[in-house]
Amino acid sequence: MTPPAFPIDALLPRLLATLREHARLVLEAPPGAGKTTRVPPALLGEDWLGGRRILMLEPRRIAARAAAEFMAAQRGERVGETVGYRIRFESRVSAATRIEVVTEGILTRLIQDDPELAGIGAILFDEFHERHLHGDLGAALALDVQANLRPDLRLVVMSATLDGERVARWFDAPQLASEGRSFPVRLAHPPARAGEAFPERGWPFHLRRAVAQALAESEGDVLAFLPGRREIEQARAAIAAGDDLGAVHAAVDLVTLHGELSLAEQHAALAPASAGRRRVVLATNVAESSLTLPGVRAVVDLGLAREPRFDPNSGFTRLDTVAVSQASADQRAGRAGRLGPGACYRLWPQSRRLEPARTPEIAQVELSQLALELAAWGSDALRWLDAPPPGALAQARDLLRALGALDDDGRLGDFGRRVLTLGAQPRLAAAVLRAEPPMQPLACELVALIEARNPLRGESMRSDDFRLRVQALHAWRERDTAGARALGAEPAALAAIGQAADAWRRRLAGRTPATDRDTRRGGDPAHRESTAVGDLLMHAFPDRLARQDANDPRRYQLANGRGARLGDASALYGEPWLVVVDLRHEARDSLIYAAAPFDPQRLARDFPQRHRRERRVRWNRDTRAVEAFEELRFDAIVLERRVVPAAPEDALPALLAAIRELGLDVLPWTEHARELRLRVQSLRGWSPELELPDFSDAALLRDLEHWLAPYLNGKRRLDAVQAAEVSEALSSRLDYEQRRALDAQAPVAIGVPSGLERRIAYAADAPPVLAVKLQELFGLADTPRIADGRVPLTLHLLSPGGKPVQVTQDLRSFWERTYPEVKKELKGRYPKHPWPDDPWTATPTHRAKPRR
DNA sequence: CTCTCCCT
Structure with a gap:
């Protein structure tokens, strides 16, 4: 059979020629171009490939299976040949x-x-624009392999819409672009009325009007995207x-489509409309790239x-x-142009600018898997399109250490491997591998349950009792379908979860000595009373072990220091200890x-290693006294606490804790000390090369031990701290050179033409200000500057009565343009002061006119 | 008023 022609076919000769010369290539092709099924077979005859394989990601x-089946059928073969x-x-x-x-x-x-990738000649990254975490990691690893071990390896990034320039620069590769094959889609932005902009209450009415318009103006079905x-x-x-x-209402079927639906429900949504009827499909992102609606x-x-x-x-x-990216909006609109010319109604103002592409996963998801892969690779120094954020990576490594997958040096031990x-995912893998052999089958079921969507409905x-899901799975496994249904479970979902659990058991059996005896427990309802499930899950969520609050039974203290609470209808009310599998983050x-x-x-x-017996001191706000405790803690959870007498050495840590709790304002600050902080902070911004210390509130609180603690020795009360000591503690952080630079570049005061020194007012986030009577500046054309002339002062020009007249950084234009007006206005009110016609040649003064 | 989509 002759393969059908695809738009990309015209580009294939250039693509092959480019790959003969270059080991990397970026191919941009919209949906329908045929890149997924036409590019890999085209490479098979190339000399550089030799007898090696092509990998396509x-x-x-579903897409992997479909692509392989299509390519096999094109060759008249079966998959696997x-x-x-x-x-x-x-x-x-x-x-x-x-x-x-x-x-x-x-x-x-x-x-x-196999970092040498023996037997592999090329890797193609399809749909790279989706920017999944593993796609980014795979590309970064492949680039590393090519740079260090396999310069002959061909790498091709294929994507629909992408920031092609940026990707080509990162990939250091030539860029080819193909036509797509789709019909034009007309774009409309039907306006919202007052109160209809999401998330205001009225948004469904805006949507309803747009759906009505779509039904009136188009043939066929309407697909609506909702979050x-x-x-x-x-x-x-x-x-x-x-x-x-209106009239079409009777002939319209409303269909909903999202990932939580059962397979049967999803099939109903994917089936074409019955004769004479039209459908309005209300869908989430599933319909953007995963499912295609006819x-x-x-x-x-x-x-x-x-x-x-x-x-x-x-x-x-x-x-x-969040607002979708432009690429995503275009992809959604394209769903209307597969059969013929279509229309897309966008419910946001046409003037709104969307981000070009969605934030890559690596920039905003939990990174424990990535951190584990990097530890195995032995290097963080990869060529990333977007590097993993350091904060998230550090947090991921903390979690891996808590799971026992990384040692204290951040290396991968035997367990981590x-x-x-x-x-x-590392949490679940750790729990399965920690399970004692008789409990491994249950552990595998927990993995399958947590990875899948919730099988329960209604x-x-x-x-919130995770054991209910386990109980439903066990009922299903024991062929008690009625029992499973009675628990609210959806049997098809349980079947898939059961299969996944079996697959995990088979995989585990290949790695650890098999225990063939099925010791699965908890098919009986008694399981719901037991802790077997929680005892396994605690190894997956060691940071989320939680203890009930002694004063508030709905509230829990988590091991990681955060608080959590049970919902009003909780099935877990009264449990003293919980391992929390899932929660919605809230500030409190x-x-x-x-x-x-x-x-x-x-x-x-x-x-055992997470228990600490510690002496802790606290400053009691009410008694204004130092208190000491001895505590036994499990991470942030206090297991035991008893009061012990405070010792002299307890005072310092308690005072520091008090300052941190109450803020820097509890310290006595002189005007000089406040000004010093502002001057240092300002000059830090203008002259980073001076390496001045950070005097911001956050930094001073963080570094209390370094700068303030030496001045607190021997003190037991906060009010014993003297203002002069705070000033001295601060200024002692500057060395001689820094102090000289500060006085020269961010001086307290500056001389003005009248012969006087006037103070400069520094501020945290604003330019420095010089407030001065305008008569004192007669003859001065240029705005005074500090910091070696780099920073102009903002002049607050004052009337003789000290009232602000003008704010400017351009003194020359004040004299030329504004002064004549000001003079006219103020001369009558301040007749004893000089108001010369020519301010350039007048004598600057801060006084009234000399008496005759 | 309890949550998008994927993947080893």
Whole structure:
């Protein structure tokens, strides 16, 4: 059979010629160009490939399978012959395979296992614009391999829309672009009315009007993009209630589509509309790249998506609703142009500028897997398109140390290597590998449950007791489908989770001595009373072990120092200890979504190194006195506390803690000391080469031990600190050269033409100010400057009565333009002061006119 | 009013 022609075919000769000359290439081609299925076979006959294989990376399993099947069919073969694929738990390759389509985690494993990539001649990164974490890592590792071990290895980045210039610069490669194959899509921006801009209450009405317009102006189905399930439900209710859809309303089916739906429900959404009917599909991002809907001719786009943001300070990930990128908006609009010319209704003002591309995952997700891979690679010095943020990386390494996957030096130990190669996220891998053999089957089920979406529906889905999901899985495993349903579970979801759990067990059996006896417990409801689930999960979430607050039974103290609380309908109320699997981050106490109780006796047994017996001192705000305790703590959780007598050496740490709690303003500051801080901070900004110390509030509080502590020795009360001591403590941080530079470049005062010295006012975030009577500056054309002439003073020119007349950094133009006006205005009010017609030649003075 | 999409 002759392959159908694709737009990219015209480009293939140039692509082959370029790859003969260059080892790297960036190929930009929109959807429908045919890059995924046409480029790999075209490379097979190239001399540089020799007999070696081509790897192609796909970001989704479905896409990997489909691409391999399509290419195999084009050759009249079956998958696993010349063309094969490998995804997690599934491999269809043979010795004859020359094109191997893999998903992202597989590629990382392949490179880590054999950095020389023996037998591989080229790696193609498809859909690179999606910027998944593993895609970025895979590309960075491949570049490292090519630079150091395999200069002949060909690397090709393929993407739809990308910042081509920036990618080509990073990849240091020529760039080719192909036409796509899609129909034109007309763009419209139907305006919102007052109160209809998201997240105001009225946004569903804006959407409803746009849907009605789309139905009226287009044939076929309408696809609407919304950020999440909640918004889908709100939109559905608004559309169902409205009569704007008029005559067509009766012939329209409303369909919802999101990742939490069962397979059957997703299939219903993907099936074409029945004869004579039209569909309005309300969808999340699943419909942007993963699922293709037949029959869509119009798109309505709210322009929003939910994205995870990892906060290194709290250690939690939260889900934010954000404006989509321009690339994403274009991709969504393109969904209307697959069958014929289409229309897209964008529910944001046409004037709004979108970010060109979405933030890459590496910049905003939790990085423990990346950190583990880097430890295995043995080097952080990779060529990144976007480097991992240092804060998130440090936090990831802390977690890996808590899991036992990295040693104190940040190196990968034996356990860490096993965590890495198991192929689950590090938290879950650690829990499985720590499980005693009889508990391994249950541990594998927990991994499968946590990796999957919640299999429970309805009210059960809201339960925060993680054991309910385990119980439903066990009911299903024991063929008690009715029991599983009674727990609110969706059987198809449980079937998939059960299969995944079995796959983990098989993988684990290959690595550790097998225990064939199935000792699965907890099929019985008694399991819900037990701590078996929590006892395993504590090794996955050692930072989220939580103890009930003695004063507030709904509140918990987490080991990582944060607070959390149970929801109002919690099934876990009254549990003294919980391991928190999932929570929603909030500034004060995060909300617990899923947790399980564990046996607190395990703390001492399993985590002895995290217990600390410590003497702690505190400054009591009410009694204004120093208090001392002896505490036994598990990380941030206080297990025991008893008051002990305060000793003289307790005073200093307590005073420092008090200053940190109450802020720097509890110290007595002289005007001179305040001014010194502002001068130093200003000059630090103008002359970084002086390396002046940081005098900001944050830095001074952080460094109290260095600068203030020596002056607190022997003191037991805060009010014993003298203002002069604070000043001296501050200025002693400057050495002789720095003090000289400060006096020369950021002086306290400056001489003005009247012969007097006038003070300069420094500020934290504003230019320095010189307030002076304008008569004192007669004859002066240039604005006075400090910091070796680099910084002009902002002049506050005053009337003889000290009232501000003008603020300027341009004295010359004041005399020329503004002074005549000012003179006219003020001469009558201050007749005793000089108001010469020519300020350039008048004598500067701060006094009134001499008496005759 | 409890949460987008993926992947080893």
